[in-house]
Amino acid sequence: MDYLTQPIDPASERDLSAGGLRLALVDTTDAAAFDGWIRADFRGFHGGRPKEEVLEEARGHLSGRRTTAVYDDAVPAREPVGTANSWIAPLTVPGGERVGSWAISSVTVAPTHRRRGIARALLGAELRTAHSLGVPLAILTVSESVIYGRWGFGPATSATAWTIDTKRVRWAGAETPGRLSFAEPEDYRETAERVLDRAMAGRAGEIGLEPYLAHRLVGPLKGDTDADRYRLVRYDSPSGEPEGFVSYTVKGDDDFTRHTVDVNYLAAATDEALAALWRYLLELDLVASVKVWTRGVDEPLPALVSDIRGAKVTAVEDHLWVRILDVPAALQARTYERDGSLVLDVADDLGLAGGRFRLTVVDGRAEVAATDDSADVTLPVGALGSVYLGHDAARALALAGRIRGDAAALDRLFRTAVPPRLSTWF
Numbered sequence: 001m002d003y004l005t006q007p008i009d010p011a012s013e014r015d016l017s018a019g020g021l022r023l024a025l026v027d028t029t030d031a032a033a034f035d036g037w038i039r040a041d042f043r044g045f046h047g048g049r050p051k052e053e054v055l056e057e058a059r060g061h062l063s064g065r066r067t068t069a070v071y072d073d074a075v076p077a078r079e080p081v082g083t084a085n086s087w088i089a090p091l092t093v094p095g096g097e098r099v100g101s102w103a104i105s106s107v108t109v110a111p112t113h114r115r116r117g118i119a120r121a122l123l124g125a126e127l128r129t130a131h132s133l134g135v136p137l138a139i140l141t142v143s144e145s146v147i148y149g150r151w152g153f154g155p156a157t158s159a160t161a162w163t164i165d166t167k168r169v170r171w172a173g174a175e176t177p178g179r180l181s182f183a184e185p186e187d188y189r190e191t192a193e194r195v196l197d198r199a200m201a202g203r204a205g206e207i208g209l210e211p212y213l214a215h216r217l218v219g220p221l222k223g224d225t226d227a228d229r230y231r232l233v234r235y236d237s238p239s240g241e242p243e244g245f246v247s248y249t250v251k252g253d254d255d256f257t258r259h260t261v262d263v264n265y266l267a268a269a270t271d272e273a274l275a276a277l278w279r280y281l282l283e284l285d286l287v288a289s290v291k292v293w294t295r296g297v298d299e300p301l302p303a304l305v306s307d308i309r310g311a312k313v314t315a316v317e318d319h320l321w322v323r324i325l326d327v328p329a330a331l332q333a334r335t336y337e338r339d340g341s342l343v344l345d346v347a348d349d350l351g352l353a354g355g356r357f358r359l360t361v362v363d364g365r366a367e368v369a370a371t372d373d374s375a376d377v378t379l380p381v382g383a384l385g386s387v388y389l390g391h392d393a394a395r396a397l398a399l400a401g402r403i404r405g406d407a408a409a410l411d412r413l414f415r416t417a418v419p420p421r422l423s424t425w426f
Ligand SMILES: CC(C)(COP(=O)(O)OP(=O)(O)OC[C@H]1O[C@@H](n2cnc3c(N)ncnc32)[C@H](O)[C@@H]1OP(=O)(O)O)[C@@H](O)C(=O)NCCC(=O)NCCS
Pocket: 044, 045, 106, 107, 108, 109, 110, 113, 114, 115, 116, 117, 118, 119, 120, 121, 141, 142, 143, 144, 146, 147, 150
């Protein structure tokens, strides 16, 4: 599927051109044009001005994505006034299949051109293009949770942030065999990519990472202000199999015994790796606090520490958002922990995925077909995205009036014992 060269969406092109704006794909081999896009992307997220080495690294990392820009040819600025990019990412769904999903990132609009419909045109273009190529799902992570519901995305995983008071807790987990050792990002990168791939394949909600996304979890990107403070520790099983790593920075305090560790990323392909790496972090000397972000809602920390309240959840937030583009393909790709049959009436304002479908699950596998039977459950496509990966969302959405009908049956069929998780941003 050549999503890189698929022509730009004509409807969005027309809408923008009516407002004097031009929608175009960026030729990522044209360094000047690509640099302008990258600068606009950094500015959109209030980042610094990227230096040449940062631009060079970003060009290398991002050139494999479909890169879209909106230009205002009436102004002298070199940068586009709107940016977005997309690529096909393997999303792990319940049961372990990895579904090629349309991942969208770098959605920015110049503050000088806000609220003129540029984001609407960019998102419409992404979704219609993905749909026309037969991609069953679109996915993204969001800067603000109020933006993407209008395009049929629903929050499909929650992420937790934690602060652990390591002076208060002692290790209360099992023995942790295996070996820990420091590594340098350059030497370890290939191994890390294998570890990450294994970890991401094993959990619904995680995505297979492009080299760029994997790179930032292992070590700093160019221009990172904390670059020289990064530490990387790898975990290898007793038989020498690489199964996990943690990258982190340590910051000092007036009191030298009370440093703070910020975990950049903790990757664990096995439970043994997870336990050993947590133990390592909790037992660091001269450290009083360990902070970590984008963990699952089922992070096992309370069971690993001697004092449950010494490991506090500091935030629980929506994280991965899912937009179903093809109901039968999406629902048949995952497995189910119970059998059953339900007629779902799915409403889609963008006219891409709506319809009435009978979902029949036998031995955990689904058959989905269009039907005229009366609906058991009526819901907008965003709510279907919210329950799709097994997330505990159906009962609250029913309470809020967004899922109507037999929400309890929907919940029993879709929810999974292990909640889905996405442990990184993209
Ligand atoms: C978010 C952003 C891309 C929106 O761009 P925009 O071109 O101003 O948005 P549009 O004019 O197309 O707005 C489309 C709709 O979304 C709404 N909307 C857009 N941004 C919103 C926001 N931040 N909060 C609430 N509503 C928002 C608009 O009000 C409009 O609503 P309507 O359909 O009811 O009229 C832009 O504000 C931005 O670049 N922000 C900083 C970067 C960022 O957060 N990007 C998102 C990355 S996940």
